[in-house]
Amino acid sequence: MNHIVLYEPEIPQNTGNIMRTCVATNTKLHLIKPLGFSLDESHLKRSAVNYIDKLKYKVYENWADFKSKNKGIYYYLTRYGRKPHTSFDYSNKENFDLYFIFGKESTGIPKEILKDDLNHCLRIPMTENVRALNVSNSVAIVIYEALRQQNFNGLLKEEPHKGADYLEF
Numbered sequence: 636m637n638h639i640v641l642y643e644p645e646i647p648q649n650t651g652n653i654m655r656t657c658v659a660t661n662t663k664l665h666l667i668k669p670l671g672f673s674l675d676e677s678h679l680k681r682s683a684v685n686y687i688d689k690l691k692y693k694v695y696e697n698w699a700d701f702k703s704k705n706k707g708i709y710y711y712l713t714r715y716g717r718k719p720h721t722s723f724d725y726s727n728k729e730n731f732d733l734y735f736i737f738g739k740e741s742t743g744i745p746k747e748i749l750k751d752d753l754n755h756c757l758r759i760p761m762t763e764n765v766r767a768l769n770v771s772n773s774v775a776i777v778i779y780e781a782l783r784q785q786n787f788n789g790l791l792k793e794e795p796h797k798g799a800d801y802l803e804f
Contacts, residue, residue, distance in 0.1 A: 637660070637732075638663045638664075638707070638734045639662055639665070639735055639774055640664075640736040640737065641653065641666050641737055642737065642738045642745075643668070643669055643738070643739040644671060644739060645671030646671060646672075646770075654692070658686040660782060661789055661790065663691045663693070665692065665694075665734075666693070666694045667694075667695045668694065668695065668696055674694070705732070706732065707731050707732030707733060708732070708733050708734065710733065710735050711736045711744055711748070712735060712736065712737050712744075712758070712759070712777060713744055714743070714767050715749065715758070718756070718757050719759070720757045720758065723757065725780070726785055737770050
């Protein structure tokens with residue numbers, strides 16, 4: 636299974652957008668405290684309002700709490716990563732849970748966490764004109780790369796409400 640992990644997220648709108656992406660991709664969301672908002676905050680609900688009841692998520696007290704309860708392969712998204720996010724093989728998710736970890740908006744993932752697994756520190760390539768992409772955009776880019784490699788298993792490839800032939804009429 637694919638998992639998105641937000642380490643100490645600060646901005647409710649970003650987390651709300653990520654919640655919607657997780658529902659759309661059948662991905663479990665993990666939130667590591669402290670959170671910069673409450674989970675019942677109106678901004679958060681507005682971003683994921685129609686989908687929050689379908690979201691699979693869990694909240695943890697801290698990094699140690701999260702690590703003690705989740706086993707699998709961890710990938711850390713950081714601007715300091717030396718490998719592009721596309722350089723890893725995410726296709727064999729049947730045997731392992733894959734955790735894509737994103738840091739807080741202001742400071743990212745602490746160096747103390749990253750230094751223990753440098754081979755799994757990755758970055759999304761971009762120009763020198765931008766320090767980093769918005770975290771919700773980064774989550775979407777990375778999870779859809781993993782899903783592409785997994786042949787979008789379990790996801791609809793046709794529009795379910797108006798039908799596959801909608802544009803032909």
